Amino acid sequence: MSALVRAWRGVRWYVREATGEARWDEYVERCAREGVEPMSRRAWERHRADRREHDLRGRCC
Amino acid sequence: MATTTSVRRPGGPGRRMTPAGIAIWTAIALVGAVCWTVLALSRGEEVSALWILFAALASYAIAYRFYARFIAHRVLEVDDGRATPAERLENGQDFDVTDRRVLFGHHFAAIAGAGPLVGPVLAAQMGYLPGTIWIIVGVILAGAVQDMMVLFFSMRRDGRSLGQMVREEIGAVGGVAALIAVFAIMIIILAVLALVVVNALAESPWGVFSIGLTIPIALFMGFYLRYLRPGRVSETTAIGVGLLLVAIVLGGWIDDTGLGETLTLSHETLTICLIVYGFVASVLPVWMLLTPRDYLSTFMKIGVIVLLAVGLVLARPALQNEDVTSFALDGDGPVFAGELFPFVFITIACGALSGFHALISSGTTPKMIAKESHVRMIGYGGMLMESFVAIGALIAACVIDQGLYFAMNSPAGATGGTAESAAEFVGTLGFTLSPDTLTQAAAAVQEPTLVSRTGGAPTLAVGISQIFTDAFGGGLAAFWYHFAIMFEALFILTAVDAGTRVGRFMLQDTIGNVWPRYADTSWRPAAWSASALVVAAWGYMLYVGVTDPLGGINQLFPLFGISNQLLAAIALCLCVTLMLKHGKARWVWVPLVPLVWDLITTMTASWQKVFSDNPAIGYFAQADRYRDARDAGEVLAPATSADQMDQVITNSTVNGVLQLTFAVLVVVVVLNAAIVWVRALRAGGLPTTEVPAVPSQIVAPADFFATAEEKAAVRAWEESRLTGSAR
Numbered sequence: 156m157s158a159l160v161r162a163w164r165g166v167r168w169y170v171r172e173a174t175g176e177a178r179w180d181e182y183v184e185r186c187a188r189e190g191v192e193p194m195s196r197r198a199w200e201r202h203r204a205d206r207r208e209h210d211l212r213g214r215c216c
Numbered sequence: 217m218a219t220t221t222s223v224r225r226p227g228g229p230g231r232r233m234t235p236a237g238i239a240i241w242t243a244i245a246l247v248g249a250v251c252w253t254v255l256a257l258s259r260g261e262e263v264s265a266l267w268i269l270f271a272a273l274a275s276y277a278i279a280y281r282f283y284a285r286f287i288a289h290r291v292l293e294v295d296d297g298r299a300t301p302a303e304r305l306e307n308g309q310d311f312d313v314t315d316r317r318v319l320f321g322h323h324f325a326a327i328a329g330a331g332p333l334v335g336p337v338l339a340a341q342m343g344y345l346p347g348t349i350w351i352i353v354g355v356i357l358a359g360a361v362q363d364m365m366v367l368f369f370s371m372r373r374d375g376r377s378l379g380q381m382v383r384e385e386i387g388a389v390g391g392v393a394a395l396i397a398v399f400a401i402m403i404i405i406l407a408v409l410a411l412v413v414v415n416a417l418a419e420s421p422w423g424v425f426s427i428g429l430t431i432p433i434a435l436f437m438g439f440y441l442r443y444l445r446p447g448r449v450s451e452t453t454a455i456g457v458g459l460l461l462v463a464i465v466l467g468g469w470i471d472d473t474g475l476g477e478t479l480t481l482s483h484e485t486l487t488i489c490l491i492v493y494g495f496v497a498s499v500l501p502v503w504m505l506l507t508p509r510d511y512l513s514t515f516m517k518i519g520v521i522v523l524l525a526v527g528l529v530l531a532r533p534a535l536q537n538e539d540v541t542s543f544a545l546d547g548d549g550p551v552f553a554g555e556l557f558p559f560v561f562i563t564i565a566c567g568a569l570s571g572f573h574a575l576i577s578s579g580t581t582p583k584m585i586a587k588e589s590h591v592r593m594i595g596y597g598g599m600l601m602e603s604f605v606a607i608g609a610l611i612a613a614c615v616i617d618q619g620l621y622f623a624m625n626s627p628a629g630a631t632g633g634t635a636e637s638a639a640e641f642v643g644t645l646g647f648t649l650s651p652d653t654l655t656q657a658a659a660a661v662q663e664p665t666l667v668s669r670t671g672g673a674p675t676l677a678v679g680i681s682q683i684f685t686d687a688f689g690g691g692l693a694a695f696w697y698h699f700a701i702m703f704e705a706l707f708i709l710t711a712v713d714a715g716t717r718v719g720r721f722m723l724q725d726t727i728g729n730v731w732p733r734y735a736d737t738s739w740r741p742a743a744w745s746a747s748a749l750v751v752a753a754w755g756y757m758l759y760v761g762v763t764d765p766l767g768g769i770n771q772l773f774p775l776f777g778i779s780n781q782l783l784a785a786i787a788l789c790l791c792v793t794l795m796l797k798h799g800k801a802r803w804v805w806v807p808l809v810p811l812v813w814d815l816i817t818t819m820t821a822s823w824q825k826v827f828s829d830n831p832a833i834g835y836f837a838q839a840d841r842y843r844d845a846r847d848a849g850e851v852l853a854p855a856t857s858a859d860q861m862d863q864v865i866t867n868s869t870v871n872g873v874l875q876l877t878f879a880v881l882v883v884v885v886v887l888n889a890a891i892v893w894v895r896a897l898r899a900g901g902l903p904t905t906e907v908p909a910v911p912s913q914i915v916a917p918a919d920f921f922a923t924a925e926e927k928a929a930v931r932a933w934e935e936s937r938l939t940g941s942a943r
Contacts, residue, residue, distance in 0.1 A: 172318040174449035174511075200446035204503040206309060209737050214510070214707070214714035215327045215572045 178203075241281065248274025255345065255539075262534045265611045268348050269528055272607045276600045279356040284596040287361065291795075291803040292368050294588040299912040301374045302584050311375075313914065314584040316593060320920075322584070324598045325514045326576045327363070330409055330708045331566025331780070332602055334672035336610035337679075338773060339563045340621065341551040342544035344535050344614045346560045351610065354561075354568030355603035358810030362784055363573045364595030365791040365807055370578035371585055372906045378578045378787060382885065384905050385793055390888035394786050397881040398575065399722055401779040403750070404874070405572065406715045407757030408776040409708045410494075411768050414486045414758070415671035416701050419664055421479040422467040424486075426698060427705045428479075429463035430512070431493075437508035453511045460512060464698050468662060480664075483762045490712075491755040498716040498747045506713045513707040520703045524608045524680065530687035533615035550626035550645065551670075552770055553832040554824065561817040562777035567606025569814060571783025573599065589918040597920070612679030613672075619649030620657055620666070624675050627767025628668040629854020638667040661697035670769040673704045712754075719750035760867050765855045766838075774825060775871055781818045782882045788814060789889045796893050799901030815886070822879040826872055835872030839865045 171177040179196060186193040193199070233241070251271035255263070288294045305311040314322070339347040370376055376384070379398055383391025417423045437456045445451065470476050481489070497505050543549030544556040552563060566572070577595060585591065613621065622645055623631060623638040631638040635651035642649045658666040661681055666674065677700035684696040721737060723746045728735020734742045761768025791807035828834030831841040845852045846861040855861045896902045915933035917926035 169317065169321075170450050172315055173321050174453070176447060176449055179447055197446045201442070204442070204501075204507070207502050207507065210310065214711045215329045215331070215566075215570070215576055 175203075241278070244274050244277050248278060255348065259539065263344075263539075265528060265533045265535055265615055268344065268535075268607060268611055269525075271348070272352050272604060275352050275356065276604065279360070280592075280597060280600060283356060284360070284364065284592045287364060287596070287806060288589060288592040291800070291806050292365065292591070294368070294591060295909070296587050296589050296918070297912055298588055299910045299914075300371060300585045300588060301582065301907070302586060303912055303914055304910055305374065305583075310580070311583045313586045316586060316590045316916065317920065319581065319584050319586075319590070320594050320598060323576065323581045323594050324601055325517065326580065327570070327573045327598060328517060328602050328605060329566070329711050330412060330673075330704055331570060331572075332606035333609040333676055333704060334412055334773075335564040335566060335777065336606050337613040337672035337675050338551050338625070338769070339560050340537060340610060340613035341541065341549040341625065342556055342560055343538050343540040344610065345539040346544055346556055347564055347610045348607070350560055350564055351568045351603055351606045354564070355599055358784075358788075358814065359567075359569040359573070359603065360596040360599035361806060361810055362569060362571075362787050362791065363577050363599040364591050366574045366787050367577040367582055367585075367595035368588075368591045369791065369794050371582035371588065371591065374907055375579060375583035376905070378574050378790070381578065381905075382786065382790055385790060385797065386885065386892055387888045390885040393881045393884040393888075395722075395726070397779075397783065397786060397878060397885070399719065399726075400874070400878065400881075401571070401783050402715060402719055402722075403753045404757060404772075404776055404779050406712055406719070406754040407761060408769075408772050409711055409715075410487075410490050410754065410758045411761040411772060412671040412673050413705050413708045413712075414483055414490060414762055415669065415769065416673035416677075416705060417481070418483045418486055419480055420701075421471055421476040422662060422694075422698055423701050423705070424479045424481055425470050425475070426460075426463045426467035426702055427709075429466075430460065430509070430702075430706060430709070431505070433459045433463065434505050434509040434512065437511070438504040441508065442503055449511060452508070453515055456508065456512050457515055460516075460702065464695065464702055467698060468694060471662060487755075487759055487762045490758070491751055493709075494712050494716050494755070495747055495751045497713040498720060498751065499744055502717075506710070506717070509706070509710050509713065513710040516703045516706055520680075520700070521605055521608070523684065524612075525604075527680075527683045527687035528608065528611060531683045533611070533683055533686065535611075535614045536616060537614050537618045537621070548832070550622060550630050552773055553830075554774070554821070558817040558821040558824070559774070562774060562781055562821045564606065565777045565780040565784075567603050567609075569781060569784050569810065570602075571780050571785070571787055573602075574783065574787035586914060587912070587916045587918065590916075593919055609676055612676050612683060616675070616679050616682055617649070617653075617657075619647035620654065620678070621675060622647060623649060623654055624666050624669045624678070625672075626668060627670060627770050627854070629765055629767060631668045633665075633667055635665070635667060660693045662694040663697070668767075670767060672769070673701060676704065677701045716747060716750050716754070719753075720746040723749060760870065763863060764867050765860045765864055766867075767854075771867065771871060774821065775875055778818050778821050778825070778875065779878050781814055782822075782878050785811060785814050785818060785882050786885050789886055793889050793892050793896070794904060796896035797902040797904045798906075799896075801897060815882075818882075819879065822875055825875045826879070835868045835875060839868040839872065842868070 179199065182199060183193050248271060251267045251274060254267045255271060302311050302313040306313055336347050336351065366378065369381065373381060379391065379395045382394040417427060433456055437452050441447070441449065441452050470479065544560070547553060547555035552559065581594065585594065619642045623642050626641065631641045635654040639649050639651040639654055654666060657678070658664065661678065666678070669675070677697045680700040681693050681696035685691070685693045720743065724735050724737060724742055733739065737743060757772070761772045764771050788807050788811035792804055792811055795801070795804045795807060824833050825835055829837045831838040842852055842855070842861055842864045846858065846865065851857065851861060855864055915930050917923070917930065922930070
């Protein structure tokens, strides 16, 4: 594996983790492991967005 | 099941450094020493900005490697064998074990904002040296220490907030005072940040157009993420950033059209727009506006910081101002009044020491930490990065022509508002600047004027535009200027949205104590009325700043700086209290030294702002002077009418009362804490609300880069976990 490919994978991993996109994959994986049918991505993301509504996540000056 | 949890790093506590390590750290120390020597010895000759940049980087590296590690292992005694709240209480929501590098990004995005960009620009009136020294020494000994310690103590208490910890560890009186202080200080911070945006956008159709477009862009992103492509955050952000760049370019074309005139808005109109926007944004669902805007501003933040670092190295600009100006010694600077001590220390708040960070370091971040040792890279490292942003902003303000700097940053009352009168005023300060140069500088960035564009943002944008044009070529000065304005306005608006929301939650929570239903954040009447109250509070202060004949930044920025530093005093006070309660009096100097220094500077500054008989500094002396003149039927410049005289009197009195209130609240917290200190010292320690230790099952590296040893340990742990779950 060349250094360039490794760097690209690293960046891709970081972006997916930082934006929370990787969470969906984790959820699907967990459902597969537990043998549960996962909900649709739309419903799942909406659930996450609703939670964010009451989350006190401040931004600083 | 693997239970080996602490992976020791080579060179970790109790280990000796390798010869290669000794050689590298000696080299870094030498680079730092050479840079500091050049800065210290250069007088009257041309000094390259890179000396500041590398002095900062070398100092940060050494502080992180040695002092932060010392604090982690000796002072706080982080224990990687102990489970963090994220591990014990993991729920996939707020408690969530997060990769250290990802959490570093989240934490940095949350603490970094417009503060470290604005303060250093204003402090540049005192020369490059005071700001440089305070930013670097301040962050190493105070700011980063505060962030890291608060993060650690909150982590050991399941992510309790600063206010809760003050109440539980110091006392009810201190807790109430801290709660009021946090709320009031947040209002001031929102008002001053909003003022920076108003000053950057007023009379600038290009700026208004491109910033205005961020609202439909964010809305589009919000709907795209919710309905078209749920969850595709990076894709949506890429589209949004593309649209943002298009919006900046388009802005350059509307200047000469009819739209250009429509969008040339006065300060007052913009204030009203911003207040209405702030209210609407805080009651809309977050997915519509706040979340997508946050993605955009985070991306821009990181992009500009990287560009600025690269640009500085490529452009190698020379500093244009003196090391220490006469304004620093005489306290008669036009940007803000007051001498070097204490005013440089309160003007540069964020970047050196920012109390607001204590609110982020308690609450959100501690609930996501995977390993206790990560407080060093996230708390201390995150703040070093913010300090680096402040150094970049300081350099940007110091490399532009200083005549231009003072023409831009002196209030309109002093410069008279036209190129001719501004050039004349700057001449009285001892700089030569022709009105033509001033007009040309404005034309180069396609702004109607640069005279009295106070607030720091336009100055920073001119500096960034100059550095980028030198570094990357292409004659794009106007684009870079508006790019920089966009970048600042974007995250100030994000801070205003998010801050109003946080203020609303705090208010609902507080009123909820007497009327429980009001605390329900999804009950609309409560949400709307609380939002309206918060917006009205900062909106009023913003209006005061915008219409102040003496110049809002000149008047309000000291209040902002002092209140942020007073918040830091509360946070450091909590750290000292906890060190003593934990029986670690031996190491109490680590938070105590910055606390004492912070109290000396902020209390001196507060004292001067309240009691000074110099009307340029003391708010009440100022009100008296204008009241006497008004009663005698006179009109004192820069006021031009009896109404403006009344305005100055009211504003100065309001500012003075606020200043006094903040100082008194902090004194209450400190006195309450002092009682606890004495009790703790006598008893050799007191019980605290620290959560009992539970062994950790997680294995994770401790620092940014994992060592071979750590990687092997993580691999072994993951394998054992897989076989464990297969059984």
